[in-house]
Amino acid sequence: MASQAKWVYGFGDGSAEGRADMKNLLGGKGANLAEMSNLGLPVPPGFTITTEVCTYFYDNGKTYPPELKDQVAAAVARIEASVGARFGEPANPLLVSVRSGARASMPGMMDTVLNLGLNDTTAEGLAKRSGDPRFAYDSYRRFIQMYGNVVLGVDHHHFEEILEHAKRDRGIDLDTDMKAEDWQAVIKDYKKMVESELGRPFPQDVQEQLWGAIGAVFGSWMNQRAITYRRLHEIPASWGTAVNVQAMVFGNMGQDCATGVAFTRNPSTGENKFYGEYLVNAQGEDVVAGIRTPQHLTIAGKVANKSDLPAMEEVMPEVFAQLDAVRLKLERHYRDMQDIEFTVQQGKLYMLQTRTGKRTAAAALKIAVDMAEEGLVDRREAIKRIDPASLDQLLHPTLDPKANKTVIARGLPASPGAASGKVVFTADEAEQLSGRGEAVILCRVETSPEDIHGMHAARGILTTRGGMTSHAAVVARGMGRACVAGAGELRIDHKTQTISVRNVTIKAGEMLTIDGSTGEVMLGEVPTVQPELSGDFATLMGWADEIRRMKVRTNAETPLDARTARRFGAEGIGLCRTEHMFFDPERILAVREMILAEDEAGRRAALAKIEPMQRRDFVELFSIMKGLPVTIRLLDPPLHEFLPTSEEDMAEVAKAAGQDVPKVRQRALQLHEANPMLGHRGCRLGVSYPEIYEMQARAIFEAAAEVQKSSGETVTPEVMIPLVGTKRELDILKAVIDRVAGEVQQSSGVKFDYLVGTMIELPRAALRAAEIAESAEFFSFGTNDLTQTTLGISRDDAASFLPEYQRQGIFEQDPFVTLDQEGVGELVRLAAERGRKTRADIKLGICGEHGGDPASVHFCETVGLDYVSCSPYRVPIARLAAAQAAISKERTARD
Ligand code: PEP
Ligand code: MG
Numbered sequence: 001m002a003s004q005a006k007w008v009y010g011f012g013d014g015s016a017e018g019r020a021d022m023k024n025l026l027g028g029k030g031a032n033l034a035e036m037s038n039l040g041l042p043v044p045p046g047f048t049i050t051t052e053v054c055t056y057f058y059d060n061g062k063t064y065p066p067e068l069k070d071q072v073a074a075a076v077a078r079i080e081a082s083v084g085a086r087f088g089e090p091a092n093p094l095l096v097s098v099r100s101g102a103r104a105s106m107p108g109m110m111d112t113v114l115n116l117g118l119n120d121t122t123a124e125g126l127a128k129r130s131g132d133p134r135f136a137y138d139s140y141r142r143f144i145q146m147y148g149n150v151v152l153g154v155d156h157h158h159f160e161e162i163l164e165h166a167k168r169d170r171g172i173d174l175d176t177d178m179k180a181e182d183w184q185a186v187i188k189d190y191k192k193m194v195e196s197e198l199g200r201p202f203p204q205d206v207q208e209q210l211w212g213a214i215g216a217v218f219g220s221w222m223n224q225r226a227i228t229y230r231r232l233h234e235i236p237a238s239w240g241t242a243v244n245v246q247a248m249v250f251g252n253m254g255q256d257c258a259t260g261v262a263f264t265r266n267p268s269t270g271e272n273k274f275y276g277e278y279l280v281n282a283q284g285e286d287v288v289a290g291i292r293t294p295q296h297l298t299i300a301g302k303v304a305n306k307s308d309l310p311a312m313e314e315v316m317p318e319v320f321a322q323l324d325a326v327r328l329k330l331e332r333h334y335r336d337m338q339d340i341e342f343t344v345q346q347g348k349l350y351m352l353q354t355r356t357g358k359r360t361a362a363a364a365l366k367i368a369v370d371m372a373e374e375g376l377v378d379r380r381e382a383i384k385r386i387d388p389a390s391l392d393q394l395l396h397p398t399l400d401p402k403a404n405k406t407v408i409a410r411g412l413p414a415s416p417g418a419a420s421g422k423v424v425f426t427a428d429e430a431e432q433l434s435g436r437g438e439a440v441i442l443c444r445v446e447t448s449p450e451d452i453h454g455m456h457a458a459r460g461i462l463t464t465r466g467g468m469t470s471h472a473a474v475v476a477r478g479m480g481r482a483c484v485a486g487a488g489e490l491r492i493d494h495k496t497q498t499i500s501v502r503n504v505t506i507k508a509g510e511m512l513t514i515d516g517s518t519g520e521v522m523l524g525e526v527p528t529v530q531p532e533l534s535g536d537f538a539t540l541m542g543w544a545d546e547i548r549r550m551k552v553r554t555n556a557e558t559p560l561d562a563r564t565a566r567r568f569g570a571e572g573i574g575l576c577r578t579e580h581m582f583f584d585p586e587r588i589l590a591v592r593e594m595i596l597a598e599d600e601a602g603r604r605a606a607l608a609k610i611e612p613m614q615r616r617d618f619v620e621l622f623s624i625m626k627g628l629p630v631t632i633r634l635l636d637p638p639l640h641e642f643l644p645t646s647e648e649d650m651a652e653v654a655k656a657a658g659q660d661v662p663k664v665r666q667r668a669l670q671l672h673e674a675n676p677m678l679g680h681r682g683c684r685l686g687v688s689y690p691e692i693y694e695m696q697a698r699a700i701f702e703a704a705a706e707v708q709k710s711s712g713e714t715v716t717p718e719v720m721i722p723l724v725g726t727k728r729e730l731d732i733l734k735a736v737i738d739r740v741a742g743e744v745q746q747s748s749g750v751k752f753d754y755l756v757g758t759m760i761e762l763p764r765a766a767l768r769a770a771e772i773a774e775s776a777e778f779f780s781f782g783t784n785d786l787t788q789t790t791l792g793i794s795r796d797d798a799a800s801f802l803p804e805y806q807r808q809g810i811f812e813q814d815p816f817v818t819l820d821q822e823g824v825g826e827l828v829r830l831a832a833e834r835g836r837k838t839r840a841d842i843k844l845g846i847c848g849e850h851g852g853d854p855a856s857v858h859f860c861e862t863v864g865l866d867y868v869s870c871s872p873y874r875v876p877i878a879r880l881a882a883a884q885a886a887i888s889k890e891r892t893a894r895d
Contacts, residue, residue, distance in 0.1 A: 007053050008071040010078055011037040012045025012247075020334075025050050027242030029101030032354045039333060041326055041351045045082040046096070046246030047075035049214065051103065054240030057218045072210075075245070083247050088206035092129060093122035095139075095248040098213035100220060102241040105355055107474055108449045109229045110220040110241060111150045113213040114283065115143035115248060119204040123187075127180070135253050137183035138175075142283070144190045144202060147209065151216040154197050162189045176281075210245070217243045225449045232456060232479075234812075249350045251343040252283040258316065258344040259283060262297055264327045265337045267359045267477065268413065270366025270536075274298055274327055276340075277467055278312050293486070294467045297323075305412075322349050330354055335376045336385070337367050360416055360477055361386075361393040365536040372543075379543045380887050386540065388854040388881040393417060394537060395568075395873045397528030399515050406523040409501045411462070411487030414473035416517040419460030419482040420525040423512050425494060427454020434458065441512050443499050445492055447472040455481060460514045462521060464490045482516035490521065533568055533876060541569060541876060544883035550860060551867035552878045553629070555847055557581050557617075562624045565872035569879055572629035573621065574780065574869020575720075575847035578696060579637040581617050582610070591637070592644055593657045596667045600691060602657065607695040614696060618703030618717075627713040631780060631847070631869075632700055633759065634686060634693045634733075636722040640676040643668050677794055682723025686733050697737045701744035704752045718755045718843075720780060725764040730775045757843070760831050761785035769831035773838035780869070781828050783848030783856075787815050790824045816849065819856035829863050845869055854881035861885035 009017040009026060011034045018026045018034030026034065030048030037043045049072070056065050076094075080086050085094040095117040100110035118126065118140045127136035148154040163175075166186050172178060178186075194202045203209050220226060221241045230237060251259030262276025277294035295309040296302040297320070302311040313320045323342060326349075330338045339357035343350045359367065368382040377385070399405070399418045421439035424430045427450065430442045434457035442458040444451065446465045455461055455475055460482035463472045467486055476483030489501045497508040504523070506512055513522040533541065553574030554565035558581075562573065582591040587610070594606035621630055644650045644664075654664040673679035686693040697719060704715040719737055724730050734756050745751055756775075760766050761782030769779070788795045793802075798816060805811050811820070819825055828846075835842045845867040850856035852874025860868050861882065870878050 005065060005067060006071070007050055007065055007068050008047050008075050009034065009050065010045070010047045010075050012043055012079070013037070013082055014040050018048060023103050024239075025052065025242075027051055027101030027103055027244075028105055028355050029099065029353055030242045030244050033244065033246070035333075036330075036351050036354055039329065041329070042349055043351050044247040044249050045079045046244060047072075047079070048101070049243040049245070051240040051242045054218050054221055054242070055238070058222070058240070062215075062219075072214075072245075076210075079245075079247050087117055087210075088119075088122065090121040090125040093117055093125050095122075095126075096210070096245050097248055098210070098217060099244045099246070100217045100241045101244050102221075102235070103239045104233065104235050105358075106226060106229050106233075106235070108471055109226040110223070111216050113143075113146050113150055113216070115139045116147070116209050116213055117206045117248075118143045119206065119209075121204075122206070130253065132253060133180035134178075134183065135250070137180050137187060138178070138252070139250070139283075141183050141187050141190060144187060144194070147213065148190070148194050148202065150220075151212045152194065152198060152202075154194055158193050158197065159190060162186060162193060214243050214245075217241065225452070228453060229449075231807075232452070246352075249343045249345045249352075250283065251279075251345065252281050253346060255281055256316075256344070256347045257281055258312065258319075259342070260294070260297065260312070261339070261341050262323070262327070263337060263339050263357045263359075264331045265357075265363070265367055267337070267339070267357055267363055268416065270337075270359065270363030270370070272370055273300060274324060275301060280315065293488075316344065316347070319344050319347065319349050326351060332376070335371065335381075337363075358474065358477055361390040362416060362536075364390060365394075365540055369536040369539050380547070382540065383544050383547065383880065383883050384887060386880060388857075388877040388884065391537075391877050391880065392873070395531055395876065397530055398517065399513075400527040400529045403527040405513070405520070405526045407520045408504050408523055409487045409489045409521040411464075411484040411490075411519045411521065412467065412473070413515075413517050413519040414470075414485035415461075415476035415481060415483035417460075417482035418513065418515045418517070418526070418528055420511055420513040421459045422509050423499060423506055424454075424458075425492065425497060425499075425508060427451040427457075429508075430454035431457040441514060443490075443492055443512075444472070446470060447475065455479060460484075460516065462487060462490075462512070462514050464488055464492060476516070482514055484514045484516055484519050484521055487519070487521055530564065537876075541879055544880050545569070548879065548882040548886045550857075550865060550882045550885070552875055552882060553631075553845065553847075553867050553869040554872050554875055555851070555869050556872060557621075559620045559624060561872050562621055565875050566624060568872060568875040570628075570872065570875045571867070572631075573625060574631050574845050574851070574867060576621065576630065576632045578614070578633060578635050579642070581614065587613060588642070589652060589656050591642055592649070592653045594692070595637070595639065595642055595671065596644075596653060596657065596664055598667065600689070603689060604691055606657070607691060611695050611699050614699035615703050615706075618700055619706055622703055622707040622715045622717075623711065626711075627715065629716060629718055631718040631720050631757075631778075631845075632696075633720040633722050634683075634696050636682045637685070638676045638681050639671055639673055639679060643671060675794075677788065677796060683721050683729050683733055684723065686721070686736075687729060690733070690736050693733055694736050694740055697740040698744060701741050701752070701754070702748065704754070705744060705748035705750035708752055709748070709750055714753075716753045716755065718757060718778060720778075721756070721758045722782065723761060723785065724758045724772065725762045725768075727768065727771045727775055730758050730772060734775055755843070759785075759847070760828075761848075762789050763827055766827035766831035769834035770838045773835040773842055776835075776842070777839070778843035778845070779831065779835050781831070781844075781846040781848065781865075783819060783824060783828070783846060783850045784816065786827065786848065787820065787824050790827060791815060791820065813855075818853050819850040819859055821859050825859055825863075828859075832863050832865065852878050854884070857881035858885040858888070861889055
């Protein structure tokens with residue numbers, strides 16, 4: 001069996017052994033190179049060593065399967081036959097690139113080696129054969145540098161120093177001015193340095209070079225950068241990487257050569273226009289590395305970006321036309337926007353990569369809607385294409401157009417959104433400051449994979465060098481961070497810790513604003529405005545609404561939140577946390593007075609102050625919601641969030657309650673709880689002091705009567721009792737509510753419907769759901785508390801150890817963010833079933849944080865909940881996630 005294992009898959013010359021759907025085995029790059037070969041596109045021949053070899057490598061003490069050597073040798077021979085050159089042959093050498101390629105794209109995280117196969121003799125042969133010694137020796141020195149660094153581990157700066165010296169000695173500024181002899185001298189110095197650093201010469205044997213590079217690529221799967229990237233993007237280490245070995249083609253052999261990267265549609269806006277950058281006479285990584293400022297592919301792109309460098313469309317019209325045809329072919333084939341890499345060698349086009357292009361959320365929406373309208377995909381597919389979490393990018397504030405702003409520089413609009421923060425110059429500082437809750441803007445000349453932790457921590461990223469496809473731009477778009485790239489007028493000075501332009505200097509720690517949609521860089525903090533849901537966003541949401549079954553409500557208690565949620569399409573309020581209505585200073589005093597009162601009379605006096613405020617609040621909420629359901633949860637204040645702690649606060653409460661300070665202090669001490677999250681909160685408070693819930697019920701029903709009378713709209717309040725564990729608790733409190741409802745109907749002369757239900761947020765409540773449903777007309781799963789109480793992990797203390805739990809894989813995700821489906825989810829499922837058995841039409845919803853988390857929303861669909869409720873800014877995310885959940889349920893039902 002083992003002797004038949006296939007570890008190597010060839011591609012090129014219009015056919016391949018692999019296919020696009022073999023990503024798990026061949027990695028994304030390898031699978032797509034195979035697919036492009038099968039499509040007949042011009043792909044330099046090569047082969048892919050599978051991800052299974054990577055797994056084998058790590059499972060077997062970094063060794064290879066015994067058959068691999070022969071399979072690689074045979075594959076190299078196929079390349080040789082195809083291009084008519086031989087690996088290591090002095091007169092006519094084959095050169096190859098060796099690149100990583102995992103299942104998921106991990107840009108710049110792993111190692112790459114180009115020009116492999118060069119040594120002292122083949123370099124000479126290449127010089128003769130190409131007739132361009134400068135090109136040959138430049139390639140050789142690049143190879144020594146890359147291989148020396150990536151495979152042999154020689155630090156960059158050793159190479160840079162030699163190169164700088166060589167240029168200085170010759171009075172040369174640009175690499176392009178170096179002649180063949182100059183490069184030969186550099187090569188000599190490079191080799192000498194490598195030998196003295198490592199104690200052995202730079203390898204001249206091309207087989208040794210090849211296996212060294214293959215080993216380095218597999219080794220780079222476990223480098224720190226790759227590990228961090230995988231953690232941030234939830235990519236399992238077990239996937240492994242493939243290695244792609246491919247015949248080199250050269251974009252740096254003269255003025256009829258070029259290399260570039262492109263997107264089949266604009267990755268920032270989604271516009272159906274070819275969008276890309278290229279460099280004449282340049283090799284591979286030059287474009288992405290942001291070392292030279294790239295030129296635009298199309299004339300339109302050049303004009304739009306006010307570039308004075310000529311477009312490829314003008315410089316190489318024929319090759320451009322071929323490339324444009326490839327673009328259309330790829331889009332039709334993959335039915336999605338592609339990110340491609342190409343090289344032009346002496347006027348001939350070669351395709352080096354295609355993959356699904358990363359895009360901003362706005363672009364994703366436009367592309368999905370356009371492709372559905374172009375007939376490339378159907379609406380369901382369009383809905384599935386959008387990552388619900390990415391909508392967050394569109395729901396962030398943008399700059400207030402009316403705000404004053406001082407624009408000090410402009411760069412490229414690399415990743416949309418506006419962000420303000422304190423200036424920092426290193427990724428570590430970004431991480432430290434943001435860890436302390438500060439907003440930061442990470443300012444760099446350019447970013448590299450070592451910076452990703454800081455980019456993740458920052459609100460925005462600003463670079464002074466690099467284009468729309470530079471590392472900073474690509475990574476920021478992927479992370480949804482605002483980014484302005486290549487703001488070349490700005491100068492970063494690490495010594496003085498400043499960033500400056502003309503006569504403006506900003507120090508580290510001062511505020512700066514960037515607008516990643518326009519490329520503007522502004523002084524200080526510029527005010528922002530709330531986003532609107534319109535255009536493609538609204539269209540796609542409309543399609544999602546037609547498909548989803550679950551309703552989407554919002555958690556809101558302020559008129560501002562309720563209005564925002566309505567704008568985002570909320571279909572009611574699923575949770576109004578009444579204690580949150582008392583956070584403002586004037587109101588909290590009344591609540592404290594009520595909590596600290598010694599007897600019922602004291603409490604009733606404080607409640608009398610609160611009641612009119614509550615009634616006004618509810619009138620406003622009912623009016624905004626215009627007949628949509630509104631679930632109001634009766635008071636659930638974890639006492640520690642409300643008790644006064646400072647002397648000043650105590651004095652204030654004492655004054656308001658007409659008591660002396662020591663008495664208030666004593667009462668506060670008496671109420672102090674060791675474990676407030678599990679203490680005297682929720683319905684327990686209502687059981688001890690029914691007058692509190694009585695006041696709230698009265699305020700709710702009077703408001704309902706008032707709004708119903710004045711607007712003619714039917715108002716059906718849903719009164720919700722928190723933290724119920726037994727049917728008896730619910731019955732005691734329901735009796736109070738029903739009594740007050742009757743009284744208000746009588747006194748107001750208005751008949752209204754109302755429901756009384758309960759939260760399910762304790763395991764006991766879930767287990768006893770059948771009996772609780774005898775009294776409850778609805779259940780709302782409070783999965784914040786249900787997670788806390790099921791896992792026995794305090795919501796307030798989880799942060800101190802949960803990250804470690806995630807690192808060790810005990811929890812894949814934070815269970816307070818993504819529902820623990822196996823544990824907490826099991827209770828939800830069971831309670832839903834038991835509740836329905838008792839009361840077939842019981843309304844079921846979820847109102848914990850999980851209601852806005854796409855994976856948890858999927859779960860809710862499988863349980864068949866009636867609605868999810870989430871914070872206003874998550875409403876569109878939940879609408880889309882609910883539609884996707886409905887689509888995958890249809891699919892499961894069909895299969
Ligand atoms: C819950 O516990 O899930 C809930 C929504 O209530 P709170 O977060 O207010 O405790
Ligand atoms: Mg709760």
